[in-house]
Amino acid sequence: MSGQPGSWSASEHRSRHRLLASSGLAAPSPGRPIGLWGLAWRRFRRHRMALVGMVILLVLASASLLATWISPYSPIKTSLVEMLDRPSPIHPMGTDELGRDLLTRILHGGRVSLAVGFLAVALAVSIGSTVGAIAGFYGGWVDNLLMRLVDFMIALPSIFVLILLATIYGTNPVTLVLVIGGLRWMGTARQVRGAFLSLREREFVEAARCLGAPPSRIILRHLLPNAIGPIIVASTLGISGAILTESSLSYLGLGIQPPMASWGNMLRNAQDQMVRAPWTAVFPGLMIFLTVMAVNSIGDGLRDALDPRKVE
Numbered sequence: 001m002s003g004q005p006g007s008w009s010a011s012e013h014r015s016r017h018r019l020l021a022s023s024g025l026a027a028p029s030p031g032r033p034i035g036l037w038g039l040a041w042r043r044f045r046r047h048r049m050a051l052v053g054m055v056i057l058l059v060l061a062s063a064s065l066l067a068t069w070i071s072p073y074s075p076i077k078t079s080l081v082e083m084l085d086r087p088s089p090i091h092p093m094g095t096d097e098l099g100r101d102l103l104t105r106i107l108h109g110g111r112v113s114l115a116v117g118f119l120a121v122a123l124a125v126s127i128g129s130t131v132g133a134i135a136g137f138y139g140g141w142v143d144n145l146l147m148r149l150v151d152f153m154i155a156l157p158s159i160f161v162l163i164l165l166a167t168i169y170g171t172n173p174v175t176l177v178l179v180i181g182g183l184r185w186m187g188t189a190r191q192v193r194g195a196f197l198s199l200r201e202r203e204f205v206e207a208a209r210c211l212g213a214p215p216s217r218i219i220l221r222h223l224l225p226n227a228i229g230p231i232i233v234a235s236t237l238g239i240s241g242a243i244l245t246e247s248s249l250s251y252l253g254l255g256i257q258p259p260m261a262s263w264g265n266m267l268r269n270a271q272d273q274m275v276r277a278p279w280t281a282v283f284p285g286l287m288i289f290l291t292v293m294a295v296n297s298i299g300d301g302l303r304d305a306l307d308p309r310k311v312e
Contacts, residue, residue, distance in 0.1 A: 043305040050301020053294035060291060064110030073101035075108040076259040084277040094279045097269065102280065106287055109261035114291070116176050116262075117243035123181030124242075125235045128188025133219050133227075135189070136196025147193070150186045158183050162245065166254040176255060180242050188234045195227035229306035236299040240292040247288055263288050 044050060063070060079099030087094040093102035135146040165179045199205065200223065208218050249255035250264025258265060263284045270280035 040305040044301050047297075047301035047304055049297040053297030053301070056290055056294040057298065060110055060287070060294075061114055064107050064114060067104065067107035067111065071101065071104040071107060073104040075100065075104050075261050084273060084280070086277075087279055093283045094277065096266075096280050097273055097277075102283055105261045105266060106263070106283055109263050109266055109284070110287065112173060112256055112260065112262040113243055113246055113264070113288075116173055116180070116246045117239045119177045120180035120184065120242040120246075121235050121238045123177060124185040124238060125188050125231060126185075127181070128185035128234075129192050129224070129231055131185070132189040132192025132194075133196055133224060136193040137200055137215065137219055137223065139197075143193070146189075150189050153183070153186050156183075159248075162249060163252070163254055166249060171249075171255055171257055173256065176246055176249065180245050184238060184242065184245075188231065188238075191230040191234055192227055195230055196223055199223050199226055233299055233303045233306065236295060236302055240295040240299075243288065243291055243295075 067075075077100065079095070082091070082095050082099040083097060085091055085095040085099075091101050091103065093106065096102055096105065131146050131150070135143040161183060162179055166175065169175045169179070205218060205222055208222050213222075246255055246262065247264030247267070250262050251268045253265075253268060255264050256262035258269070266284040267281055267288075270277075270284065273280050
């Protein structure tokens, strides 16, 4: 091997690149530089459980959306001659106490449970991001006032408030989304406030102020994009909590009401058939378990992928 890099052979170049890569000193390869979102996606792909969770969640959501085309049965039509039939090729998950196909009910119930979970978290993240952004950007008495509101909301016994509001305003899906989302925004507000407090004194924010940018532009164009990581992680992990809350309310009879199916009210209806027909409880419970585990795995993967302290 000669001393001049230009005289190295191709095999010597490859050996040098492998040596530098193993020591973490390899220079970036030529070409288009990878952005922050590309770097986050590359980290996320390395998290195998997160990828498995994403596949499971996509399969469940797609099957629920296509339930009408997947299953030939009606989710509400009863059949007295097929009550509590065991799982079979005709009914892969058996039937319930009214002879309704359980697979069909689970697919249609997935629409309700997943929709309530995602929409409730979207509402909670919107409220929490707004409150946290205002508190973190302005500080002072505005911050104190909004944080005391957050403390008050956290101190409320949420399950009793949920039961009270569901009793007063009804148990339709829209009410559940508003009630669950309206009681789950406080954690997001605190995370966004903390991110804004650490970002508002940075140089790029001072530069925007010197250029005469209004507060709304600084918040939306400069601060909020830099705080999007904690928001995404909080919203992902909040979906599983919202689904469990809906299932709990439905199990207590204060959520989605029959004949509309949800995983929670299917479990409630199955409690009288646990010994005689355990499949009526096993399959809805399994769907809740798989969804919660999948969402939590995705949240863990996103937390690692969006961690700015993580070194490649």
